[in-house]
Ligand SMILES: Nc1ncnc2c1ncn2[C@@H]1O[C@H](COP(=O)(O)OP(=O)(O)OP(=O)(O)O)[C@@H](O)[C@H]1O
């Protein structure tokens with residue numbers, strides 16, 4: 001590839017960087033001030049593309065396009081303010097993860113609202129009036145609109161800097177990013193400040209979306225793609241740093257552009273198709289940055305947020321009542337094939353639920369007692385599933401062997417990734433685990449010769465005697481029960497105490513001689529291995545495995561299950577996974593808009609039970625106990 | 633005597649399961665400087681935070697200038713004219729001296745009886761603290777502890793407070809700054825601002841305070857005039873570092 005072609009790709013990268021920068025800057029500002037990681041930020045961007053498309057096509061002409069962009073940005077800003085006032089304001093005191101859950105529910109709702117208003121088709125906007133041409137650069141034609149975009153990014157960066165330095169609102173934002181409690185004690189109404197920041201962040205996302213319509217069609221898949229990219233940019237640039245966001249947006253866009261530019265390269269008989277490495281590349285950059293500079297290129301270590309949420313309750317060994325309830329549940333599950341003789345579907349659902357329980361419990365193991373909020377648990381599910389499926393595909397391995405290999409491969413992956421992950425904490429750990437999961441996903445997706453690429457691996461059927469539904473159900477039940485009890489054993493062994501000590505006060509734990517990182521690393525590995533069993537079972541239950549079943553959405557499903565159930569109790573993930581799996585199944589079959597329904601239910605639950613279903617229940621009971629004590 | 637500026641009745645406060653303050657009552661009259669004395673960990677800071685609405689869990693009744701402020705948000709309390717300077721200063725390190733002052737800015741206000749409270753401006757404050765006047769554009773993160781102490785007081789004054797909760801202004805700063813702080817407190821008192829001062833050091837408290845409360849394990853153990861406390865060696869031995 002010639003030097004000129006390189007430069008040309010670099011220019012392309014710069015114009016792509018602008019859009020990425022807008023979303024990331026908004027995400028970063030919101031996080032800085034409110035400490036909420038707004039997963040719905042990509043959704044705001046997506047709404048921007050649709051609104052701008054509608055104005056540009058309905059109104060038409062130069063005003064419809066350019067005026068539409070401005071109006072869109074303002075409208076999306078208003079939507080952001082409304083979201084803050086109606087929803088987020090109620091949950092600022094809830095644990096960080098609950099806020100994540102709420103913004104994720106928004107993603108679901110917004111996606112379906114968009115589907116409802118604009119329909120499922122991709123919508124291509126008009127070309128930009130006045131900028132439809134192209135000019136010759138380095139012997140190739142570069143659209144003038146792309147050149148315009150190259151300049152819009154730095155311009156907005158400059159405007160933001162001015163606003164942050166020269167306006168009182170900007171100064172308040174910078175002050176609140178550092179210590180919002182103190183800003184409140186000085187007489188500033190945080191609610192107003194938060195609404196303002198959210199509106200500004202949303203406006204930037206809307207602007208980014210609106211500017212894209214001349215380049216790419218508006219589509220419903222935009223939300224998760226954009227939020228994924230924006231996370232990477234924000235984490236690479238440093239949370240809360242606007243300049244960092246621009247720098248990172250440029251780096252990521254350049255790396256991608258260069259991968260595309262390189263195309264297929266031959267390394268002495270070994271060909272690598274770089275244009276297919278774009279997905280892996282950005283996450284590799286992120287992983288590298290996080291390992292070398294854990295707080296991003298221009299970020300700095302986060303001052304611990306002064307705790308507003310209630311502290312974690314200690315875990316209690318199960319009471320006799322819980323034990324009996326567990327036993328009854330087990331008996332019911334064992335009898336399920338008899339009870340549900342006439343509805344074979346119940347068993348299929350039962351298998352799904354059991355796999356979900358295993359998945360969620362293993363995630364809870366590191367999230368709750370370990371305090372490590374993994375956003376990439378799908379990686380170990382995927383390693384388990386592919387480990388088993390590939391053994392069957394390439395070596396015609398029997399199911400027993402394949403199922404034994406599943407946790408092994410997941411264990412190896414978790415040992416490798418966990419070694420890096422336990423060196424970080426909080427949002428950064430979450431993002432690194434997400435990056436690792438994306439790398440696994442991208443590897444599976446793009447390594448077609450081994451994994452079958454997007455088609456996945458087919459024909460992974462259980463061997464006799466588990467080749468019919470009922471025996472396979474029993475196998476799943478046995479393995480799920482084994483996994484759950486095993487994790488429980490660990491938690492109440494000295495190892496589990498060490499884990500929790502490391503979570504609650506790492507310094508003190510180190511002082512009494514615990515190697516906290518090592519303990520957490522092992523915990524990460526154990527959780528990964530158990531999750532691998534769930535993955536292996538999943539492959540055999542479905543008879544196939546494909547990349548889309550191990551993507552971001554599975555990781556998020558896991559988070560939702562754990563949080564729904566409540567992170568502070570051990571029964572939480574079991575209840576959460578069951579409720580979520582059944583709800584999802586039921587709603588997917590009953591309405592086209594199941595996402596919105598699911599999102600709405602999650603929102604209601606978050607607002608009603610800010611400590612999860614089981615947590616809320618426990619609180620309710622203990623409150624009743626104290627009131628009855630007071631009465632007597 | 634008219635109703636006190638600040639009255640605290642039966643205040644209790646906890647961090648999670650740990651209760652720190654028990655049944656604590658105190659008051660500060662208008663124009664009065666009252667010392668809240670006690671050793672490390674006695675609960676002085678917690679008392680101030682609870683008054684300011686910064687403790688998630690607190691009980692009791694707090695009245696300020698005729699308003700019931702129990703359970704109110706910190707910003708609402710600040711807007712009634714209650715200022716708070718934290719012991720760890722909490723300067724915004726990315727913001728310059730002038731920007732830090734701007735964050736504290738509130739409109740001029742009156743006492744509930746209509747008497748206007750002293751009004752502070754950047755010029756007045758930079759004159760009051762000449763060190764700050766020399767570095768108006770220095771970021772807060774690049775200032776010495778003493779300079780930060782001045783800035784945190786000045787930032788609170790930008791809100792034109794009627795009463796200030798001043799948490800250990802003499803802690804860890806040079807003797808010259810301690811003296812400056814004492815003079816500032818007397819200056820504020822002259823201007824009609826009331827002060828609740830948290831302090832471990834009797835000598836400093838003696839310079840500026842009218843009355844004192846002695847705190848230990850989250851409870852008031854003794855109260856009386858500052859002069860009485862200065863003479864009562866037994867109480868000092870029992871509850872303070874002499
Ligand atoms: N964030 C917190 N979480 C739990 N306990 C706390 C916290 N902050 C303070 N405490 C405890 O509350 C008690 C009172 O602390 P406080 O800071 O009010 O004391 P103080 O009188 O201001 O002491 P000092 O002179 O050292 O500033 C101490 O026992 C302390 O350990």
Ligand SMILES: [Mg+2]
Nearest residue numbers: 676677678719
């Ligand atoms: Mg203190």
